[in-house]
Amino acid sequence: MKIGLDIMGGDYAPKATVLGAIAAYDVLSVNQKLVLIGDKDAAISILQENNFNPDHFEYVHTTEVIGMGEHPTKAVVQKPDSSIAVGFKLLKEGAIDAFSSAGNSGAMLVGAMFSVKAIPGVLRPAIASFIPKLNGGLGILIDVGANADCKPEYLLQFGVLGSLFAQYIYNIDNPRVALMNIGEEEEKGNILCLAAYPLMKESPLINFTGNVEGRDLFGDHADVFVCDGFTGNIMLKLAESFYVVTLKKKIKDEFFDRFNYEQYGGSPILGVNAPVVVGHGISSPEAIKNMVLLSKNMVESAITDKIKLAFQ
Known part of the structure; x- marks a missing residue:
């Protein structure tokens, strides 16, 4: 197994990404190899400063970087030797089995769509995120930003993608799928939710349990x-702020500690033909390590093949 890591992506790259690669190396098995994509000389310098043998990694040197504020499509096209563009080229060619980056999330989504492309039958790939539950469990929120505007059939497919991810990555048997809405009743919601509800209710592909409200997100x-991705991104950013608020208020609470993005590493782009994980722009070495481990789990679980089978 070869996991590609963009070492130029993120606000604290390449130092944070390379240190994260070192942390990941300590928990990966012998047959799981990290391929560092980016400025090779900078990576080796950081490794040597930390008394780490550079021979433990493979390298693909690149000369360009896509900035966090650049236009995703233009950047991917105009910077073919960027770490993100090269990473997706390697993924498409099968030189690596998964690709992860804490860089420009829009460029990661565009790169995935242009290179490995959507799985046949998937109308719109979606980005999933992780939501801690009060009972200690974990929930999946999908979509959290890939698709701001949606059609009803997209939401049904998001339910299928999220269900497969919950089942095969987090071993949740027969995952319960709910539609986020402004009321529990079937007749509640905007035009999108009203049209999506019957599609999800009648689908044999998911265990649909009906509508839920925002207050239900952290329950069971x-x-x-x-x-839709517009709603999901707002909810995700609000949830992320809880952890920051507890730190500023010096509140120590196990539940709110689980809102720390570092624990989850990144968010998978589900519905494309290879494992792709997008990390937070402010990713620390710990977050980078967990992003790599999520990539590993996605390869080991063959989640892409499971999704392909579901959408045949």
Whole structure:
């Protein structure tokens, strides 16, 4: 197994990404190899400063970097030797089995769509995120930003993608899928939710349990929470702020500690033909390590093949 890591992506790259690669190396097995994509000389310098043998990694040197504020499509096209563009080239060619980056999330989504492309039958790939539950469990929120505007059939497919991810990555048996809405009743919601509800209710591909409200997100009402990417991104950013608030208020609480993005590493782009993980722009070495481990788990679980089978 070869996991590609963009060492130029993120606000604290390449130092944070290379240190994260060192941390990941300590928990990967012998047959799981990290391929560092980016400025090779900078990577080796950081490794040597930390008394780490550079021979433990493979390298693909690149000369360009896509900035966090650049236009995703233009950057991917105009910077073919960027770490993100090269990473996706390697992924498409099968030189690596998974690719992860804490860089420009829009460029990661565009790169995935242009290179490995969407799985046949998947109308719109989606980005999933992780939601801690009060009972100690974990929920999946999908979509959290890939698709700001959606059609009803997209939401059904998000439910399928999230359900498969919950089942094969987190071993949740027969995951409960709910539609995020402004009320529990079937007749509640905007035009999108009103049209999506019957599609999800009648689908044999998911264990649909109905509507849930925002206040239900951290309870045990469902395992997969489905919404459009506009709504999901707002909910995700609000949830992330809880952890920051507890730190500023010097509140120590186990539940709110689980809102720390570092624990989850990154968010998978589900519905494309290879494992792709997008990390937070402010990713620390710990977050980078966990992003790599999520990539590993996605390869080991053959989640891409499971999704392909579901959408045949």
